[in-house]
Amino acid sequence: MRELMFLFFVGFVLVHLAKMFRLYLVLMEHKIPFWKFVLLYLKTTLVNFIIPYKIGEVYRFFCISRQTKHWQVGILSILVDRFFDTLALCIILVPCDILLARQLANVPVYAVLSDITLVFLAVLLVIAICYISVLPTYRYLNRYLIKEKTSQRSLAALKGLDVVKQWFDFTQNLISGRFALILLSSFAGWIFEIFTLGVLAKAIGKTFDIPALENYIRSIFGLGSSEMLSRYTNESVLLMAVFLVIALIATLIAKLKRSRKKKES
Numbered sequence: 001m002r003e004l005m006f007l008f009f010v011g012f013v014l015v016h017l018a019k020m021f022r023l024y025l026v027l028m029e030h031k032i033p034f035w036k037f038v039l040l041y042l043k044t045t046l047v048n049f050i051i052p053y054k055i056g057e058v059y060r061f062f063c064i065s066r067q068t069k070h071w072q073v074g075i076l077s078i079l080v081d082r083f084f085d086t087l088a089l090c091i092i093l094v095p096c097d098i099l100l101a102r103q104l105a106n107v108p109v110y111a112v113l114s115d116i117t118l119v120f121l122a123v124l125l126v127i128a129i130c131y132i133s134v135l136p137t138y139r140y141l142n143r144y145l146i147k148e149k150t151s152q153r154s155l156a157a158l159k160g161l162d163v164v165k166q167w168f169d170f171t172q173n174l175i176s177g178r179f180a181l182i183l184l185s186s187f188a189g190w191i192f193e194i195f196t197l198g199v200l201a202k203a204i205g206k207t208f209d210i211p212a213l214e215n216y217i218r219s220i221f222g223l224g225s226s227e228m229l230s231r232y233t234n235e236s237v238l239l240m241a242v243f244l245v246i247a248l249i250a251t252l253i254a255k256l257k258r259s260r261k262k263k264e265s
Contacts, residue, residue: 004203011196012239016045018189022084025178025185026077030068035251040067042244049237052222057082072170080174080182083127086120088186092194093117093214100210114214116223134168200232 020041027037040063048056057078065074097113113121142161145154175182194213201208204227212228219226 001203004199007199008196008203008235009239011192011199012236014192015189015196016041016240018185018192019045019085022182022185022189023077023081025182026080026174027064027068027073028178029173030070030073032067035254036067039244039247039251040064042240042247046237046240046244049233049240054220070170072167073174076167076171077174080171083124084182084186085189087124088183088190089217090117090120090124091187092190093120093217096210096213116214116218131168131171134164138165138168197228197232200235201228204231 020038023041024037032040044056044060044063047059048054050056051059061071061074061078063074064077065071068074094113094117097117138161142158145158145161197213197216198208201212206212206228208228212226215224216226216228216232218224219229
């Protein structure tokens with residue numbers, strides 16, 4: 001049992017190192033001091049564990065916006081973070097669904113992928129199409145409106161296009177040159193989380209297979225119930241709270257040391 005507890009602890013730490021690194025990559029250009037970023041990640045992740053259905057992301061939006069001084073970065077960094085998290089998850093779920101379908105007899109082709117996987121893929125496809133289409137659409141409409149139109153409506157449309165372009169530039173700034181690293185850290189995060197969930201399942205005497213994993217994911221969004229999610233969340237809240245307290249104490253000690261040095265000098 002002690003070995004399982006140790007493996008769970010190690011797995012949990014690796015999960016959040018990977019996820020923290022991913023968010024750090026997304027926000028890298030905004031140069032948040034590293035220790036402030038660690039505190040930001042710990043406290044927002046703790047709130048996310050406490051508040052269900054990912055509603056805690058609202059608090060993360062508030063914290064990131066305050067640190068970067070741009071509310072657009074607060075929204076887009078969370079969307080980018082979620083996009084890569086979902087993309088990495090689909091890279092895992094698709095082969096798992098195919099493997100499960102092969103094990104089951106008489107599974108029709110359209111039912112090879114699970115409902116949750118199809119939803120994720122559809123969302124990713126829509127986001128990817130929108131992102132790819134923004135720049136060429138902006139250039140075409142901008143050129144067309146400037147050449148062909150001079151009315152108040154066309155001027156309003158040009159202003160709207162500039163807003164869209166600004167949001168696109170914010171998004172591009174969050175991932176430019178770091179796409180592969182962000183995806184790799186997302187993939188590592190899910191691999192470590194699946195490993196950690198497997199350890200937890202063994203510790204409580206439960207089976208953790210592909211259907212159990214998909215049920216766990218559905219439960220995150222309130223589309224079912226999962227004992228694994230409840231147990232994992234409870235353990236995560238405790239560990240994350242401990243990490244946050246340690247980080248706050250370390251921050252306080254560092255501030256006291258700096259103030260003493262200033263007084264001595």
